[in-house]
Amino acid sequence: MTVRSDPTSQGGRLVELGGLVIRYGAIAAVQGVDLAIDAGEAVAIVGPNGAGKTSLLSAIAGVARPSAGSIRIAGKPLAGIALSDVVREGVALVPEGRNIFGSLTVMENLRLGTTPRRDASVPADIDRVFADFPILGERRDQPAGQLSGGEQQMLAIARAMLSRPRLLMLDEPSLGLAPNIVDKVYDILRQIRGQGVSLLLVEQNAARAFALADRACVMSRGVFTLTGTPAEIERHEAFDAAYFGVAMAKAGTA
Numbered sequence: 394m395t396v397r398s399d400p401t402s403q404g405g406r407l408v409e410l411g412g413l414v415i416r417y418g419a420i421a422a423v424q425g426v427d428l429a430i431d432a433g434e435a436v437a438i439v440g441p442n443g444a445g446k447t448s449l450l451s452a453i454a455g456v457a458r459p460s461a462g463s464i465r466i467a468g469k470p471l472a473g474i475a476l477s478d479v480v481r482e483g484v485a486l487v488p489e490g491r492n493i494f495g496s497l498t499v500m501e502n503l504r505l506g507t508t509p510r511r512d513a514s515v516p517a518d519i520d521r522v523f524a525d526f527p528i529l530g531e532r533r534d535q536p537a538g539q540l541s542g543g544e545q546q547m548l549a550i551a552r553a554m555l556s557r558p559r560l561l562m563l564d565e566p567s568l569g570l571a572p573n574i575v576d577k578v579y580d581i582l583r584q585i586r587g588q589g590v591s592l593l594l595v596e597q598n599a600a601r602a603f604a605l606a607d608r609a610c611v612m613s614r615g616v617f618t619l620t621g622t623p624a625e626i627e628r629h630e631a632f633d634a635a636y637f638g639v640a641m642a643k644a645g646t647a
């Protein structure tokens with residue numbers, strides 16, 4: 394995957410969440426989360442169903458509006474910014490289920506990823522996608538719904554990368570895929586990270602995400618119950634309980 398990240402992206406703090414709260418009516422899905430991600434860093438979030446992981450990604454993508462707290466992208470507050478401008482700020486989300494438009498062709502799906510761009514190098518970037526993913530090139534005129542699950546995941550990642558993100562977020566990228574396909578997806582994510590793009594991954598498959606991530610967070614009931622390097626988290630005595638969502642008496646911070 395050689396679509397380049399935005400050349401204006403620079404080192405330093407890329408994402409900063411402060412006291413983030415997300416409510417849906419009476420449900421507090423996220424209950425005060427702090428998180429900082431540096432440029433080029435990969436962070437994994439794991440945790441049981443209903444922990445608030447998807448809500449967190451949705452808020453950073455500008456889809457879910459926070460009830461309290463702040464989100465900054467490269468120092469710029471996200472509050473009040475239109476959804477399309479969040480993408481222009483360099484944030485891309487590959488949602489759970491991939492959000493591929495099955496009746497549109499592969500090419501039409503890819504073009505959707507380029508809508509926020511105003512530069513002239515879109516055709517060259519699409520050519521690069523086809524060089525990196527020959528199957529997408531071979532099937533460019535076919536409905537995307539005819540692709541396999543793994544191919545659709547590749548298409549979703551390629552489409553997100555065509556917006557030239559500084560931060561690529563993925564919600565359950567390995568869900569429903571065979572292990573050899575998951576290998577390919579993670580190879581691609583490693584390449585993307587190698588280009589300096591920050592990654593924020595939500596994964597059921599903690600082992601996969603931890604192998605890639607610099608840092609990890611275990612989320613449960615709307616808060617981070619453990620944070621640290623993947624190695625620190627894996628050997629933490631509370632990891633299994635936190636990961637599987639069992640009530641914890643003394644889960645501290647690693």
Ligand SMILES: Nc1ncnc2c1ncn2[C@@H]1O[C@H](COP(=O)(O)OP(=O)(O)OP(=O)(O)O)[C@@H](O)[C@H]1O
Pocket residue numbers: 417420421422440441442443444445446447448449
């Ligand atoms: N649009 C919504 N309206 C109402 N409640 C919601 C909405 N989205 C999520 N929730 C609730 O918020 C809580 C957190 O959900 P969220 O999907 O963020 O968690 P998750 O950790 O991603 O879980 P999963 O792995 O099951 O997707 C859950 O109780 C969920 O039912």
